[in-house]
Amino acid sequence: MDPVAAQYEAYPYPARDPAAEKTRLIVGSPSNLPELNHYLFAGRRDFGRPFRALVAGGGTGDAAIMLAQQLADASGPGGDAGEVVYLDLSAASRKTAEARAEVRGLGNISFHSGSLLDLPELGLGSFDYIDCCGVLHHLEDPPAGLAALAAVLAEDGGIGLMVYAPYGRAGVYPLQDMLRQLAGDLPLAERVGLAKRLIDGLPETNAFRRNPFLGDHRRGDAELVDLLLHARDRAYTVPELVELVAGAGLAPIALIEPARYRPESYFAVPAVLKRLSEQGWLERAAFAEKLAGNVKKHVLYVAKTGTPETRVAAPEHPEAVPLLFDLEGPALAQAVQRDLTLKAEFDGLALRFALPRLAPAILQRIDGCRTLGAIHEELRGHDAGLDWPAFLDRFRELFAALNGVNRMFLRQPAG
Ligand SMILES: C[S@@+](CC[C@H](N)C(=O)[O-])C[C@H]1O[C@@H](n2cnc3c(N)ncnc32)[C@H](O)[C@@H]1O
Numbered sequence: 001m002d003p004v005a006a007q008y009e010a011y012p013y014p015a016r017d018p019a020a021e022k023t024r025l026i027v028g029s030p031s032n033l034p035e036l037n038h039y040l041f042a043g044r045r046d047f048g049r050p051f052r053a054l055v056a057g058g059g060t061g062d063a064a065i066m067l068a069q070q071l072a073d074a075s076g077p078g079g080d081a082g083e084v085v086y087l088d089l090s091a092a093s094r095k096t097a098e099a100r101a102e103v104r105g106l107g108n109i110s111f112h113s114g115s116l117l118d119l120p121e122l123g124l125g126s127f128d129y130i131d132c133c134g135v136l137h138h139l140e141d142p143p144a145g146l147a148a149l150a151a152v153l154a155e156d157g158g159i160g161l162m163v164y165a166p167y168g169r170a171g172v173y174p175l176q177d178m179l180r181q182l183a184g185d186l187p188l189a190e191r192v193g194l195a196k197r198l199i200d201g202l203p204e205t206n207a208f209r210r211n212p213f214l215g216d217h218r219r220g221d222a223e224l225v226d227l228l229l230h231a232r233d234r235a236y237t238v239p240e241l242v243e244l245v246a247g248a249g250l251a252p253i254a255l256i257e258p259a260r261y262r263p264e265s266y267f268a269v270p271a272v273l274k275r276l277s278e279q280g281w282l283e284r285a286a287f288a289e290k291l292a293g294n295v296k297k298h299v300l301y302v303a304k305t306g307t308p309e310t311r312v313a314a315p316e317h318p319e320a321v322p323l324l325f326d327l328e329g330p331a332l333a334q335a336v337q338r339d340l341t342l343k344a345e346f347d348g349l350a351l352r353f354a355l356p357r358l359a360p361a362i363l364q365r366i367d368g369c370r371t372l373g374a375i376h377e378e379l380r381g382h383d384a385g386l387d388w389p390a391f392l393d394r395f396r397e398l399f400a401a402l403n404g405v406n407r408m409f410l411r412q413p414a415g
Pocket of ligand 1: 004005008013014056057058059060061062063087088089090093114115116117132133134135138139226
C-alpha cells in the first residue's frame with residue numbers, strides 16, 4: 001500500500017467525533033459557502049439552482065459536512081439543489097465522514113473511495129466547485145493531481161485549495177528528517193512515541209522548538225503524525241504555488257486571509273511600500289510571506305476563466321448585501337465604537353486597521369439582509385449631506401479592513 005494511504009488508514013485526519021455534530025458545525029476556509037460565492041462567483045451564485053461540489057481528499061469530512069449543510073440550508077425548505085461528492089483513498093476516514101453526515105441527517109452527500117488522480121475516469125461528472133485541502137502537497141506528483149481536478153471543473157467553476165507554506169513551518173522539515181533517520185523503519189505507533197520523546201528533549205536553539213506557532217502535534221497523535229511523521233509532504237512558496245496553478249491551466253483569484261498577503265497591513269516603511277506598490281498582487285504576496293515569516297499554509301481560490309477583477313465581488317452596487325462571518329454587526333459596532341480600530345491577530349502577527357467614523361453606524365445595520373443601498377438610505381436620514389459616493393468611500397474602508405481579515409463578504413443579486 002502507498003505509505004500516504006497507509007498513514008491515513010491508521011490515523012484518519014483530522015480526528016473527529018461524529019457525536020459532536022449534534023452541537024456544532026465546523027466552518028472555515030476555503031469552501032465556506034458565502035466566502036466561495038464572494039471569491040469565485042462575484043457573490044452572485046444562486047444556490048437554489050443545481051450546484052455540484054467535489055471534496056477531493058475529503059478526510060474525516062470537515063469540508064463535505066460544512067458544504068452539504070450550508071447548501072441544504074441555502075436551497076430552502078425541501079431544497080436539494082446543492083450536491084456534494086466526497087472522494088478519499090482512506091476507508092477509515094470515509095467512515096468517520098459518513099457517520100458525521102448521518103448524525104446531521106444530511107442526504108445530499110455521495111461518498112466515493114478512490115484517488116483524485118483517477119477523477120477524469122471515475123465518471124462522477126463535472127463540478128461547479130472543488131475543495132482540495134491539505135492533499136496536493138502529499139501527492140507524489142502534485143501537478144498531476146491538480147490537472148485531474150481541473151479536468152472535472154466546469155468552465156465557470158472554481159477551486160479552493162490549501163497547501164503548506166514553508167516559512168511558518170520553520171523547523172518542521174529538519175525534525176521530519178531527524179525522525180526518518182532515527183526510526184524510519186519502525187511501525188508508525190512506535191515512531192509516535194519516539195517523536196514525543198525527541199520533542200520533549202529538543203535544545204532551545206532547535207528551529208522547531210523556537211517556532212511558537214506550531215502546536216498541532218499537541219492536539220493528538222493523528223495531528224502529530226500529520227505534522228512530523230508524514231510519509232510525503234512539501235511546502236509551497238507563493239511563486240511555486242502560482243507555477244503549480246498555471247501548470248494546470250488555472251489562474252489564482254484570491255489568497256486568504258487577504259490582509260496577510262498585503263505588506264501594508266502590518267508594515268509601514270514608506271520607501272519599501274512605494275517600490276512594492278508598483279508590483280502586482282502576487283509579487284506583493286510573495287514578499288509578504290517572507291516579510292511576516294509566519295504563514296504556515298496557503299488558502300487559495302483558483303479558476304479556469306476570469307481574473308480577480310471579474311470573479312471577486314467588489315463593493316460597488318447599492319444592491320450588494322454585506323455579510324459578516326462569525327461576527328454580529330451590532331456587537332462589532334459596539335466593540336469598535338471607542339477607538340475606531342479593528343484588531344486582529346494571525347499566528348502572532350498583530351494587525352490594526354483604522355476605521356472610518358461612520359463604521360459603527362454601518363456595522364449596527366449589517367444583518368445579512370440589508371443592502372448597501374438600504375443602509376445608505378437609513379444613514380442619509382440622519383445626515384442629508386451623505387451622498388452615495390461619500391457613503392461608498394467610507395464603506396470601502398470598512399470593507400477593506402474586515403474582508404482583509406476574512407470577516408466580511410458580499411452577496412449580490414444573481415447575474
Ligand atoms: C491531511 S488530510 C486532509 C483531509 C481534509 N481535506 C481536511 O482538510 O480536513 C489528507 C487526505 O487526503 C487523502 N488523500 C491523499 N492522497 C489522495 C488521493 N490521491 N486521492 C484521494 N485522497 C487522497 C488522505 O487519505 C487524507 O484523508
